[in-house]
Amino acid sequence: MITVSCKMESKSEIDRSGEDVNSTILEKAPSTELSIGCYGYNDNGNLVVMDITEIEDSIKANLDISYNEKDANHGTFSGKLKGNKLIGTYTFISEGVVSERKMAFLHKDGQLIEGFGELNETGTDYINIDNIQYTSKMPLSKMDCKN
Numbered sequence: 001m002i003t004v005s006c007k008m009e010s011k012s013e014i015d016r017s018g019e020d021v022n023s024t025i026l027e028k029a030p031s032t033e034l035s036i037g038c039y040g041y042n043d044n045g046n047l048v049v050m051d052i053t054e055i056e057d058s059i060k061a062n063l064d065i066s067y068n069e070k071d072a073n074h075g076t077f078s079g080k081l082k083g084n085k086l087i088g089t090y091t092f093i094s095e096g097v098v099s100e101r102k103m104a105f106l107h108k109d110g111q112l113i114e115g116f117g118e119l120n121e122t123g124t125d126y127i128n129i130d131n132i133q134y135t136s137k138m139p140l141s142k143m144d145c146k147n
Contacts, residue, residue, distance in 0.1 A: 034059070034081060039112050039140035044068060046138060050077065050112065051145055063090055071095055077103065084108060085115075087129055102126055106134035113139045 040049040045068030054060040059079050066072035071094050079088015086105040091098065102125055104115040117132035119125065126132060 034086070034107050034112075035142075038143050038145040040143045041138040041140050043138070048138060048140060049143075050140055055081075059086060059088065063092070065092075079103070081107070082129075085129070085132075086112065087126070100124070104129065104132045104134075105140070108134075111139040111141050 034052070034055065036052050036055055038049060038051045041047070047064070047066045049064045050061045051063075052059060052061040057080075059077070059081055061077040062075075063077040064072065064074050073090075073092040073094045075090055075092025077088050077090050079086050084107045086107060088103060089100055090103045091100045093099075101123065102119060104117065104126065105112040106115055113134045114136035115132040115134040116136075117129070118127045120127055
């Protein structure tokens with residue numbers, strides 16, 4: 001009986017310390033999942049803000065792009081999350097003209113990194129999404145939305 005009692009106490013002590021460690025880890029671990037809210041980059045006169053408004057069957061967002069010494073684009077992004085890759089269409093207005101272009105982002109370490117790949121002849125779709133290179137030097141990081 002004494003042996004059984006000791007084992008139970010020992011097991012109980014391990015369980016308690018395991019619970020404490022797990023709750024500490026859960027409280028301190030940052031979320032790496034794509035979530036509703038703003039992701040942005042602001043440096044050297046370049047400002048990119050993606051405000052994700054819906055994550056369901058498709059991802060919907062407002063997307064504003066203003067590169068240094070270029071015309072700003074304001075529009076919407078609609079796409080799908082395939083694993084950790086967000087592939088979609090950016091519909092925007094630039095100089096009073098409505099345009100569309102395909103865009104891809106890699107969701108990694110809580111950031112969105114834009115990817116670049118070869119488009120079809122009409123420029124409406126990627127030839128092969130597996131060949132997209134996620135090489136942007138302007139990663140979008142989670143940030144507070146400013147209205």
